Every structure is written in structure tokens, then in C-alpha cells.
Amino acid sequence: MRSQTLMPSPAAPPEAAAITGPRHVAIIMDGNGRWARSRGLPRVAGHRAGAEAVRRAITAARAAGVRWLTLYAFSSENWRRPATEISDLTGLLRHYLRHEVAELAKGGVRLVIIGDRARFGADLQAELATAEQRTAHNTDFTLVMALSYGARHEIVAAARIAAARVAAGTLAPDDITEEVFASLLATAGMPDPDLILRTSGEHRLSNFLLWQAAYAEFVFLDVLWPDFAETHFVAALAEYARRDRRFGARPE
Ligand code: FPP
Secondary structure (H helix, E strand, O other): OOOOEEOOOOOOOHHHHHOOOOOEEEEEOOOHHHHHHHOOOOHHHHHHHHHHHHHHHHHHHHHOOOOEEEEEEEEHHHHHOOHHHHHHHHHHHHHHHHHHHHHHHHOOEEEEEEOOHHHOOHHHHHHHHHHHHHHOOOOOEEEEEEEEEOHHHHHHHHHHHHHHHHHHOOOOHHHOOHHHHHOOOOOOOOOOOOEEEEOOOOOOOOOOOOOOOOOOEEEEEOOOHHHOOHHHHHHHHHHHHHOOOOOOOOOO
16 A cells, blocks of 8 residues: 555646546545634534535546545544534434435436435435435446544444354355445445545545455545635546556566
């Protein structure tokens, strides 16, 4: 895993246009709280501004020809936050779904949710299911929202399914290949992320896509998520284009 902290310049680097870009970009959106604190605002103001940055990220990804965008919007560890903040975040999500889904559906975006959605209230679960159904016909661009998501939980859940099949006699232990195991994860059928971005200067994966990140490139951006702009996305893609991805093979 190689990483580099980028200080993006305001203008897109000239080589960006010529990039053969990543198919799947995943983003750990971090820094909402610090953004709010630095302005003397409540944390919810940072999350609200973060929701605006989500729109910019989708626009930037589509403009760059990315086909899959995964956003870490709520981790399984986020349930440990104060009840008021959880309620602010779920309220924002509900608002986002109500106001954006028609646009996503019309604009060619398919929304897919991964994570333990059963922990959300029945109303939000229903909104999530409706949003997925209303956008399911789109194939050009998939927006994956990781909600109440934790990679260790996802891997343990997949191991339980495999174990149950072995116990039932429908799966032989030797038939549990990497492909079979991947098909039991929440991301079954999705390409692995080529590029994982994290904002706010932190260099951690925080229980995000642990299995799927096996060969991902990492770019860490020194920008707080609410300030994320298309130029940061373009700068990250330019950095990705400079990487030499060998997937463990020996250099020529
Ligand atoms: C990390 O910032 C961000 C989150 C915990 C949640 C991400 C949520 C959004 C971007 C807004 C809602 C999204 C949608 C799709 C409506 P932090 O609070 O951990 O920041 P800090 O590390 O500076 O405290």
C-alpha cells in the first residue's frame, strides 16, 4: 500500500485529461466536525456542508468517467456517537434521499446501499429500499453508499453464510475460493475499488472495504470533506495515473 498526501492546486493538472482513470473510486469522507469547529459552528453544520460535497463528488466522478463511486457515509462505529449527532446524520440522510432520488433516477445514477441497514429505523429503511428500487434501472453509474457499514462485520457475516452452507452440506470447504467468498460479501458483483481517497489528512482505512481494498491505490487529501471540490478529485486521479499498479507481479 503506497500513499501520498496531496496539496491540490486550484487548477486541474494538464495531464488529467489524458488519464486512463479508475473504474471504481471509494471515498472516506472525513473532517466534517473539524470544519464546523474551525468556524465556531455546531457539528451538524459540518455534516450539512458535507452533504453538499457529496453532490460535488458525484459530479466530479461522472465527469471523469468513473463508473462506480462508493462513499463511506456512516460507519458501524459511528453508532457510538452521541444520540443527537446520530439523529442529525440520519435526518440528513433522509433529507438527501427525499430530495435527490428523483434527480439521481433521472440522471442515470443507480443507488446501492451496503451495510447493516437493519440498525436504522423502519422509516429510513423503507426510504433506502425505495431509493434503490427507483434507481435500479440505471446502469451507467453506480453510487454505493456505505451506511452502518463495517468491513469486519461484513467479512464475519460472509464467513457465517459459508459455514452454514458447509454445515448444510451444500458447500465443500475446499470450494470456498476467493471468488466464492467475495460473492458472499455486501459488494458481490461490484468491481474492487481501484482508488481509495480519504480527506482531512488522516491516513487510516477505519474498517472500510478491508477485503476489497487488497490492490487499491490510496490517496490522502489535506482537505476537510466539506471543502472537497472537483479540483481535489482531478488531482487525485492525476496522482493515480502516476502510480504503477502491478497487482503483486514482478516489474518487467
Ligand atoms: C466524518 O466527519 C464524516 C461522517 C461521520 C459522516 C459523513 C456524512 C456526510 C458527508 C454527510 C451526510 C451524507 C449524506 C449522503 C447525506 P467527522 O464528523 O468524523 O469529522 P471530524 O473527524 O473532523 O470530527
